[in-house]
Amino acid sequence: MSVAGRPRTGARIPYQEAARELLRNTVLDGMRELLTERDWSKVTLGDVATRAGVSRQTLYNEFGSRAGLSQAYALRLADDLVDHVREALDANVGDARAAIRVGMTGFFLSAAGDPLVRSLLSGEMKPDLLRLITLDAAPLLEHATTRLTTVFTHSWVDASVAEADVLAHALVRIALSYIPNPPVPQRDAAAEMAALLSPYVEAIVQVRGVRAPTGDVEH
Template sequence: MSVAGNPRTTGRLPYQEAARELLRSTVLDAMRDLLTERDWSKITLGDVATQAGVSRQTLYNEFGSRAGLSQAYALRLADQLVDHVADAVASNVGDAATAVRVGMTDFFVSASLDPLVQSLLAGEMKPDLLRLITLDAGPLLVHATTRLAQVFVDSWVDATPAEADILAHALVRIALSYIPNPPVAERDAPAEMSALLSPYIDLIVSRGDGVHAGG
């Protein structure tokens, strides 16, 4: 599981970095708990600080503002997208269609259960949250694309960096577009994404000899 917008790590983190990750994780978990009780529009930074057991100044020092806090939470959602796809790729070696379908199904389920996403979709319009995944989605796109591209480079897909970037960027952009407009029952969004993207993965894999376009 990734923490607060940072990729999974296997080595030991320096103390200061580990302490910061723990702080961010604690705060974002506290924010999630509050979101299960009330709408985002009714939550203040003071509420989050109290729930997390930290000072409001600590919260300001780490996140800068309410917008910074919500962006950090959104980055963690982006990490969840990458983690779901990475797990599906690892569990479905050689089967691109299933990997994409399962990864996206798991992400859509987890996103639908997330209280910030539920807050975005319920009640009054929340332009600050909507901007996070539309006009201000640049940091999410870059972060998730960079992480997911590495998955496609390091896994059995064995994509070149250029191929991996194209694939990851397309998948992330499409996935994020579903957050403010969730998949409807009449359409199988994960299957449609699989039909669209898996042929590109199959083309990369079919080369099999390490010779990639543009490489």
């Protein structure tokens, strides 16, 4: 959202929805700041409320619990994945392998620098964070898959909803699996994902008759 109450498309959204989105972003931004200063195990809901400038009751009303807060933050990681892939598709029209490689490279770098991910991977074991991207990953998986499905259907890939859902679901599952086990320097995980998934995209494009990288798209 570029300004409060008005998404990037320029369409108005209801005031209450805009206010809630602003509240959530303010709280999650405050949480991120705290995580750059201390480990997640040392961050309390009271700390987050104080940093965000809201009451603890407001925090509880919106997120329900510490687990709800961390899940909301993790959904940002899911959005980050989708945004990296969307931007890479826009920058690599007709080149599926490059688009996936660039998108995943960007996501891996972003995730590696995220303070919640860094907290997960350092210090004492944090079962609550680990569950977010393993046993309790369904909300992240569904959220990112739904958004990414839309990306694949409304880009030069021009996939059907069913095709896009298969591709998005596979990409998101693989990407999430790398968060607790980051790519090692000896392997180019982004290139490997591109080699694995790009033939599926290329087959869709070939059927649709989309011409590569000139930027001209035939429907």
